[in-house]
Amino acid sequence: MNHTTVSATVGTSVVVTLHSTYWSDLTSGTPDVLAAVGASRVTPAHTCVPGAGCGTVELALRAVRPGSANITARRTSCGEARLCDGDQGRYSVTVQISG
Numbered sequence: 001m002n003h004t005t006v007s008a009t010v011g012t013s014v015v016v017t018l019h020s021t022y023w024s025d026l027t028s029g030t031p032d033v034l035a036a037v038g039a040s041r042v043t044p045a046h047t048c049v050p051g052a053g054c055g056t057v058e059l060a061l062r063a064v065r066p067g068s069a070n071i072t073a074r075r076t077s078c079g080e081a082r083l084c085d086g087d088q089g090r091y092s093v094t095v096q097i098s099g
Contacts, residue, residue, distance in 0.1 A: 034069035
């Protein structure tokens, strides 16, 4: 859920799935604490008209050591020909990792 904090332990896998292909730059801000396992993956929905943003963006991560890490993403479009208002274009979740 956007703008929340979740807990994990070292060695745990964390997967973030955002439900729009308009999201970009999905990343961990502290890769020495929470490291991406490969690149983010975009999966368009086949039942959607082109350009509508239907589908998902997913990133798998692994908790490497205790600490805190922010996972962030951004988008400028929040629907067909509709710019995002306010906080709609920003995604952020904090992961608190314990040993």
